[in-house]
Structure formats: C-alpha cells, structure tokens
Amino acid sequence: MHPRDKEKTTFRTNSDNFYYEVMPFDLKNVGATYQGLMDYVFQDMIGRNVKVYVNDIVVKSDSCEQHIKDLQEVFQALRNHCMRLNPDKCAFGVEGGKFLGFMLTHRGIEANPETCKSITEMRSPRNIKEIQRLIG
Secondary structure: OOOOHHHHHEEOOOOOEEEEOOOOOOOOOOHHHHHHHHHHOOOOEEEEOOEEEOOOEEEEEOOHEEEEEEEHHHHHHHHHHOOOOOOOOOOOOOOOEEEEEEEEEEEEEEEOOHHHHHHHHHOOOOOOHHHHHHHH
C-alpha cells in the first residue's frame, strides 16, 4: 500500500487507533484496484505467457526451459514492484489444473467436468410443469 494511503485505512478499537500496512481484501473496490495493479505489473506478459485474475497468476510455457525463463520474468516483475508470493498457495511445474472454474491442460482451456456434471446428468422434462420450471 502506498504510504500516503495508509491513513485512509485507519480504524479504531477500544484501546487504540490502527491502520493497514498492506491492502486488506475486504475494503470496498479493492478487487478492482488489485486487478489494475496486476494488469500494470504484468502488462508485457499478459496474453503471451501469463494469465492473471486478481490474486491468481498462471504462467504458461511450451517447454520446461521456456517455463524457467518465464518464471524468472514473472519473479523479476514482482520484485520490481516489491510484491511477494505466499509459498503455501504456489504450485510449480504443474501440467494442468483448475483456474477460475475451468480446467487448464496442455490442450488449452476446457470446461470443468464437475461444473458440467449437473447438466450432463439432468433428466429430460416429462411434463409441462417440468418444462416450465426448466425455462423459468
């Protein structure tokens, strides 16, 4: 958080006044502010080798060697802006996984089977009431 903005986050308790050193995610509009920061930090990489949505960063590469170079570029951008990652929330060298409710694989972005399960297992409507319920 910028030093000038810390006083704007001041809150009071029975014993003292406090302010935040880093931006808490429960403040109004912090998600949009943080996304704007991520867009700025990774502006040269987004679309090329990085996907970012708020606090989720995915680095994608075609080869292991390129992935190491891409990670170095991401880490340098984070260092340049004095940002840190939480190691407990990081996963490296993953060939696929969930991201924003979608599955990322070597083939690209696919629908999450868990999300589609209720649609694929849904039975056909059997009467007019069920059709009306289905279409709202």
